[in-house]
Amino acid sequence: MTTSTYHGIYAVVSRIPRGKVATYGQVALLANLPGRARLVGYALSALTDPSVPCHRVINAKGEISRRNGGSEADEVQRHRLEVEGVFFDSHGRIPLELFRWRLYADE
DNA sequence: CCCATGACTGATT
DNA sequence: TAATCAGCCATGG
Numbered sequence: 001m002t003t004s005t006y007h008g009i010y011a012v013v014s015r016i017p018r019g020k021v022a023t024y025g026q027v028a029l030l031a032n033l034p035g036r037a038r039l040v041g042y043a044l045s046a047l048t049d050p051s052v053p054c055h056r057v058i059n060a061k062g063e064i065s066r067r068n069g070g071s072e073a074d075e076v077q078r079h080r081l082e083v084e085g086v087f088f089d090s091h092g093r094i095p096l097e098l099f100r101w102r103l104y105a106d107e
Numbered sequence: 108c109c110c111a112t113g114a115c116t117g118a119t120t
Numbered sequence: 121t122a123a124t125c126a127g128c129c130a131t132g133g
Contacts, residue, residue, distance in 0.1 A: 035127080035128065036128065036129070038126080038127095038128055038129065038130090039128080039130070042129075042130060042131085043130095045128095046131095086123060
């Protein structure tokens with residue numbers, strides 16, 4: 001791996017505004033890595049820097065992607081988002097049409 | 108080098 | 121609307 005790839009991913013995630021979310025695919029696209037959403041997920045799992053708001057990255061269905069073996073990190077992520085004003089529907093999913101980060105509208 | 112395993116996605120059924 | 125499938129690619133055994 002050429003850390004520059006991961007660095008670009010972290011740079012994009014760092015630009016997600018408070019109260020907004022982005023999908024793995026969206027982050028991949030903005031990081032100039034179209035179709036490599038999976039790589040974004042891998043980069044986040046390897047991330048240790050707490051200054052990167054990685055809790056604002058969710059999957060394309062609007063759900064929080066689960067970690068291995070019932071980790072409670074998922075619930076922590078959900079709570080962080082709720083604190084920022086992000087709403088979850090009865091299916092545990094975020095209405096992307098309302099909270100999705102739009103580069104030219106939000107920022 | 109081969110194979111399995113993921114914080115994934117979009118199209119197809 | 122939900123389940124499947126085929127791409128995707130870094131890591132570790």
